[in-house]
Amino acid sequence: MDRWLGELDRTPAFHFDSITQLRMDTWSRGRVTLVGDAGCSPSPAGGGSTSLAVLGAYVLAGELARADGDHERAFPAYERAMAEHVRGSHAAESRAAAPHDEEWAAVRRGAGGGLCADAGTAPARPST
Numbered sequence: 001m002d003r004w005l006g007e008l009d010r011t012p013a014f015h016f017d018s019i020t021q022l023r024m025d026t027w028s029r030g031r032v033t034l035v036g037d038a039g040c041s042p043s044p045a046g047g048g049s050t051s052l053a054v055l056g057a058y059v060l061a062g063e064l065a066r067a068d069g070d071h072e073r074a075f076p077a078y079e080r081a082m083a084e085h086v087r088g089s090h091a092a093e094s095r096a097a098a099p100h101d102e103e104w105a106a107v108r109r110g111a112g113g114g115l116c117a118d119a120g121t122a123p124a125r126p127s128t
Contacts, residue, residue, distance in 0.1 A: 028075035035060060040086045056082055 008014055027039035036053030060078045067073035 027079055028071075031071055033060065033071070033075045033078065040082070052085065055085060
């Protein structure tokens, strides 16, 4: 905070804002479910939006196929399959928002790449 306050005297323009992140208990209601940013709520500070959206679309398509198009079975299965990936993304975002070591500071500066669900842990096929 002291560093930011010190910069106020050296810059002609300074913008500071808060970031709000909504987390929902469910991403589905009736015949509608949310995918990507709309459901997973990745932080703009942490990244991972595209990875979670692509993974979510893949998992949702698989669950709909497994359930023969029955959304009442597919949507809860989709949410269960995605829960670990979304929790992992949120945890990474929390660490990046307040880095405690040089590795996380580097990630926050962009040197470590995006924070997103690890593609290597994506389900190879829809969950059971």
